[in-house]
Amino acid sequence: MIHLTHTIAGEVCDIFMPERRSELAGFDRFLAQGDKVLGLDSETSGLNIYSPGYEVRLVQIGNGREAWVLRVDLFADVIVRALRQPRMFVVHNAAFDLQVIDRHLGVTLEELGPRVFDTRIFAHLIDPRQEHEGGAGLSLKPLSAIHVDDSAPDTQAGLNAVFRTIRNPETGKLCTKDDGWRHIPIDHETYVRYAGLDVILVTRLFDELAVIIRDLGLNPLSKFEHHLQVLLAIMQRRGVLLDVPYIERLKAELEADVETFAKVAARYGVDNVNSTAQVSSALVAMGETLTETTDGGALKVDKEVLMPLADLDRDWERIEARKANPLADAVLRAKRAGKWRESYADAFLNLRDSSDRLHASIGGLQARTARMSISRPPLQQLPSGDWRVRRALVADPGQVIIAADYAQVEMRVLAGLCQDPTLVEAILSGTDLHDFTAARVFGEGFTKQERKVAKAIGFGKVYGGGATTVARQTGLQPEDVRPAMSAYDSTFPGIKRYGAKLQSRAQYGKREVVTLSGRHLPLDRDRLYAATNYVVQSTSRDLLAQAIVDIFDAGLGDHLLLPVHDELVAQAPAAEARDVIDEIGRLMASTFYTIPIASEAEVYGPSWGHGYGAPS
């Protein structure tokens, strides 16, 4: 038995790590003492739960002053028995550990998920901001420092330091935060100590945060978010099937593109297209004038700058406005192909499981506005103007990809919230909103270009933008956009008034806005104008979240694959695909303060790319 002690908030805590069965009596006594909620954590070989060779090494169970660090290689049965006891557990970022335990110990999400409190959810509901945004942060260390003991060690950072002293037997090199988890000796004192501390800290954090949540009246929202996390974890566990032979071909195609265009760039003295310094100086040497600068003061050579130099519009079509700069063109094409290969094709292949499924991590309660995000790989950010990357994700055999997305959900949510009579009437009348706006702003005989401006202003208003950004979006001058923006304000005065109301409340009360769901959204002192956007974005997210819960309640959860902000991607057997997606679309639809929130349902075909023009 390894026995360590550590003082947390002035109390001496015990960390026990049994090494043989005869040493488990103390653990049995610990379980029998009747704590209502126990801390739970696991230590694994890495982040990619579903990759081949992945293992869970330790499971820790404890309370506020005692931790039991259990080796999975010796005591898996004991751990499973403890987890199956009818009691609650508290985990920090439970979606991760629950999937580890489901996949590698066989205690399912369905069994354990409903019995878990997640301190990360509590923390997000209290203050969703990361540390660098001026918030409390969402990881265990900063939260424990605030609520439990500011001298408690940063167990993640502390272990990273230890990893750098340990040699990876496969490569012979010193470990990093990526491979240290796999190679650190399982009885290394720091590893055992920090493993134990994490459950002690999470239990104490729970005691503190649960009271705050209750006092803020957030118990119902917390319950909803906990339920949602389990459903999203079920989606992640299912994953999405990959078409591996297709990805290999795509990868080769993209590599060939990179090579071709890198060669062209090299002719102009740029031997690395990703070096902004090389690109900008070569362009200047060719006689181009670069005016925009980055925050760091360097000459800007991003897509927005390079496209006009290459005489290309946003759809990569020739504008015929000037002689295309061949270097700008080559850099754009080489970088795009390189990004698609690295971030998508390679990522798909590297992150898949042994059955060629991709289990991207779904963060259910992520952004400041609670928006969801998907990482490893970022499936919410695949190119949408070209089908080739999305074509890599396919439905299971015999099934097809289906999807339903909300139509103009943010404008509709804004209309419901601000109740501007003209905006409400426009939406209820069923005419195209941007047509309606263009007619009001420019007159009935508006042009196509004017409709585009009207649309850009609508977006600009939701985001809190001004004439400069709308001008940049539309390619017009700010002075040409300004009159249209005033006309927009006179047409929909309620939008501006609603924003002003939110801002003045935030200015004279607590610097935050509170949504209908009770979510507290803190505002930055010098960006109060973001209030409208936060409420709109957050409320739209809550609508999608509710839809996911409703779809599971209706028994259709097994079809869902991914949430994409205003859209749900799913799959169903070909014969019933139409019915399934229509029903999902109906479950997504709702009425929000008299405003219909409708969705459009579509059957894509064998791959996700088939919704974006992939040939059958």
Next chain:
DNA sequence: ACTTTCACG
């Protein structure tokens, strides 16, 4: 570690 860029809604 920070900056720059680029992919999405």
Next chain:
DNA sequence: ACGTACGTGAAAGTG
């Protein structure tokens, strides 16, 4: 008084 585009994840270069 005025105006401010919102929210993400990830790779590569740079120092």
